[in-house]
Amino acid sequence: xxxxxxxxxxxxxxxxxxxxxxxDPISGHVSLFWYQQALGQGPEFLTYFQxxxxxxxxxxxxxxxxxxxxxxxxxxxxxxxxxxxxSAVYLCASTQxxxxxPQHFGDGTRLSIL
Amino acid sequence: RxxxxxxxxxxxxxxxxxxxxxxxxSNSASQSFFWYRQDCRKExxxxxxxxxSGNEDGRFTAQLNRASQYISLLIRxxxxxxxxxxxxxxxxxxxxxxALNFGKGTSLLVTP
Numbered sequence: 001x002x003x004x005x006x007x008x009x010x011x012x013x014x015x016x017x018x019x020x021x022x023x024d025p026i027s028g029h030v031s032l033f034w035y036q037q038a039l040g041q042g043p044e045f046l047t048y049f050q051x052x053x054x055x056x057x058x059x060x061x062x063x064x065x066x067x068x069x070x071x072x073x074x075x076x077x078x079x080x081x082x083x084x085x086x087s088a089v090y091l092c093a094s095t096q097x098x099x100x101x102p103q104h105f106g107d108g109t110r111l112s113i114l
Numbered sequence: 115r116x117x118x119x120x121x122x123x124x125x126x127x128x129x130x131x132x133x134x135x136x137x138x139x140s141n142s143a144s145q146s147f148f149w150y151r152q153d154c155r156k157e158x159x160x161x162x163x164x165x166x167s168g169n170e171d172g173r174f175t176a177q178l179n180r181a182s183q184y185i186s187l188l189i190r191x192x193x194x195x196x197x198x199x200x201x202x203x204x205x206x207x208x209x210x211x212x213a214l215n216f217g218k219g220t221s222l223l224v225t226p
Binding site: 042104106108 | 118212
């Protein structure tokens with residue numbers, strides 16, 4: 001595809017359920033980033049991949065959050081035992097390489113935890 | 115303290131007005147600076163990069179003052195379609211690869 005694709009667009013889950021969010025970066029983009037955007041806030045960094053290597057996960061809020069990118073392309077962000085405070089928009093972005101390039105964002109997944 | 119600070123607004127201006135947004139950042143080692151635009155319930159989209167010498171793109175002018183760690187965006191001849199949230203963005207420190215630090219955004223409403 002031409003841009004970053006994320007699915008699902010919307011996800012509603014009950015507290016305690018596990019969820020998985022998918023990101024298809026722009027083809028050939030080496031770097032992939034996940035961000036979390038709460039209502040009324042700017043996006044906050046979660047984690048960063050260069051190809052299949054997760055080079056930084058310092059932004060993940062707890063050990064319930066896990067991300068992977070096993071083949072260096074598609075990435076999945078998994079949240080286990082979801083809590084209400086996990087409700088947010090989860091944005092994925094990619095760049096051709098990481099060096100000072102503007103990032104291109106997907107539409108995001110809007111997660112609501114009931 | 116957030117690394118990127120912006121006045122959240124809202125800024126309500128009439129069509130045709132000139133409006134300026136300011137932003138400060140705390141990490142003096144930052145190398146890349148951007149303005150992103152975000153429409154309601156949409157993803158952030160790159161508006162423009164910000165260069166040390168200042169740069170212009172049509173009605174939009176961005177300025178960077180490294181000494182003061184200050185970034186600005188000027189919009190001339192505002193259009194209704196300029197209504198959005200404007201996010202000041204600075205690259206994070208090396209511990210976060212080249213992840214971006216976003217301000218909370220400044221809300222702009224252009225009225226007829």
